[in-house]
Amino acid sequence: MKITTIGIDLAKNVFQVHGVDEHGKTVLKKQLKRDQMMPFFANLPHCRIGMEAYGSAHFWANKLQELGHTVKLMAPQFVKPYVKTNKNDAADAEVICEAVSQPNMCFVPIKNGGQQAVLALHRARQGFVKARTVQANQIRGLLAEYGIIIPQGIVHIGKRLPEILEDGENGLPGTFRQLIDRLGNHLKELDKQVNELEVQIQTWHRENAASKKLAQIPGLGPIAASSLVASIGDAKNFENGRQLAAWLGLVPRRNSSGGKPTLLGISKRGDTYLRTLLIHGARAVIRVAERKAAHAGSWLAGVMERRNKNVAAVALANKNARIVWALLVHGRDYQVDYGSAAA
CATH class of the missing domain: 3.30.420.140 (YqgF/RNase H-like domain)
Incomplete structure (x- = not known):
C-alpha cells in the first residue's frame, strides 16, 4: 500500500x-x-x-x-x-x-536557514540581557550589605562603581573591593556583547526591505521588526491579521459554554519574546501619545478613556500585529492616516 x-x-x-x-x-x-x-x-x-x-x-x-x-x-x-x-x-x-x-x-511556519540565523542572534542577545540584569542586581545587593545603595537602572551602576571602589573611607574590605571590581568588569563585558549583537541585528534590518517596512509602524523598532519578519516568514500562511494576533497570543482567551460567551485575559500563546516586544513598544507609544495634543480624539485615546494603560497597551499591540500582517501580505508601506483616507 x-x-x-x-x-x-x-x-x-x-x-x-x-x-x-x-x-x-x-x-x-x-x-x-x-x-x-x-x-x-x-x-x-x-x-x-x-x-x-x-x-x-x-x-x-x-x-x-x-x-x-x-x-x-x-x-x-x-x-x-x-x-x-x-x-x-x-x-x-x-x-x-x-x-x-x-x-x-x-x-x-517552517523557517529557513536565514531566518534561523537572525532568530539565533535575538535569542543570544536576550540571554545576554538577562545575564546582565542578574549581574547588575547581584552587585547592587552585595553593596547594600555594606550600606551602599545604588539607584535602580544599570546605567547608575556604571557611574557609581568607580567612585565606590576609589573611596577609601566607605569601609569596604580589600577582598570585597576586588570582588566588586571583577563583577563590574563582567557586567561591562555582558553589556559589550549585547551592543555587538544589536549592531548585527540592525545591519540585517537595514538590508531587509520587509523589516524596514515594519519599522515604520509606531512602537516597532529594528529589534521588533527583524524578529517579526524572521519568525513569521510568509505572512500568507495566516488567513487574516486576527489569526496572526492569535498566533502571538494577543487575543482574549475564551471559556464559553451553553451559548454564553465568556472572554478572559489574553491567551499568551505563541512566542513570548515577540509578544513582549509588541507590548513594550505599545507602552512606549502610549507614554509619548499622552503628551501630544493631537492624541485627543484618536482611536488610542478612546481606548485609554475606557480601559487602563495595560489593557490599552495590549489592544495597541494587537492592532499593530494586524497592521504587520497587512503590510507583509499586500506589500504596502505604513500610512498614519490610511483608515481616514480610505473612508
Missing part, C-alpha cells in the same frame, strides 16, 4: 517513524538512526510528514522538503490531546501521524 502520511518522533540520534495509507491503516513502523534518515526518505514516494516543533525540527523540515515531501510542523500542546496510552517513542510517532491528518490543525 502507498504511504500517504508519516509521523516522526524527533530525537538526537534515534527517530521513530509511523506511516499510514490513504485509508488510515498503519503500514509503517520503523526506528531510524540519524544517518539513516535521509537515505530512507530519499527512496520514499512523496507524502505528507508531520513533526512536533521541537529542537532541530526546522532543520529536518527543510531537508525533507528538498526531497519533495510536504512537511508540517505542529506545536506540542496541539499534539498532546491525541495521546491515548502510555508515552513511548512509537506511540508518540503514531499520535503525530494522526494529528497532522486533522483538517483543523494549526501548523507552525
Whole structure:
C-alpha cells in the first residue's frame, strides 16, 4: 500500500517513524538512526510528514522538503490531546501521524536557514540581557550589605562603581573591593556583547526591505521588526491579521459554554519574546501619545478613556500585529492616516 502520511518522533540520534495509507491503516513502523534518515526518505514516494516543533525540527523540515515531501510542523500542546496510552517513542510517532491528518490543525511556519540565523542572534542577545540584569542586581545587593545603595537602572551602576571602589573611607574590605571590581568588569563585558549583537541585528534590518517596512509602524523598532519578519516568514500562511494576533497570543482567551460567551485575559500563546516586544513598544507609544495634543480624539485615546494603560497597551499591540500582517501580505508601506483616507 502507498504511504500517504508519516509521523516522526524527533530525537538526537534515534527517530521513530509511523506511516499510514490513504485509508488510515498503519503500514509503517520503523526506528531510524540519524544517518539513516535521509537515505530512507530519499527512496520514499512523496507524502505528507508531520513533526512536533521541537529542537532541530526546522532543520529536518527543510531537508525533507528538498526531497519533495510536504512537511508540517505542529506545536506540542496541539499534539498532546491525541495521546491515548502510555508515552513511548512509537506511540508518540503514531499520535503525530494522526494529528497532522486533522483538517483543523494549526501548523507552525517552517523557517529557513536565514531566518534561523537572525532568530539565533535575538535569542543570544536576550540571554545576554538577562545575564546582565542578574549581574547588575547581584552587585547592587552585595553593596547594600555594606550600606551602599545604588539607584535602580544599570546605567547608575556604571557611574557609581568607580567612585565606590576609589573611596577609601566607605569601609569596604580589600577582598570585597576586588570582588566588586571583577563583577563590574563582567557586567561591562555582558553589556559589550549585547551592543555587538544589536549592531548585527540592525545591519540585517537595514538590508531587509520587509523589516524596514515594519519599522515604520509606531512602537516597532529594528529589534521588533527583524524578529517579526524572521519568525513569521510568509505572512500568507495566516488567513487574516486576527489569526496572526492569535498566533502571538494577543487575543482574549475564551471559556464559553451553553451559548454564553465568556472572554478572559489574553491567551499568551505563541512566542513570548515577540509578544513582549509588541507590548513594550505599545507602552512606549502610549507614554509619548499622552503628551501630544493631537492624541485627543484618536482611536488610542478612546481606548485609554475606557480601559487602563495595560489593557490599552495590549489592544495597541494587537492592532499593530494586524497592521504587520497587512503590510507583509499586500506589500504596502505604513500610512498614519490610511483608515481616514480610505473612508
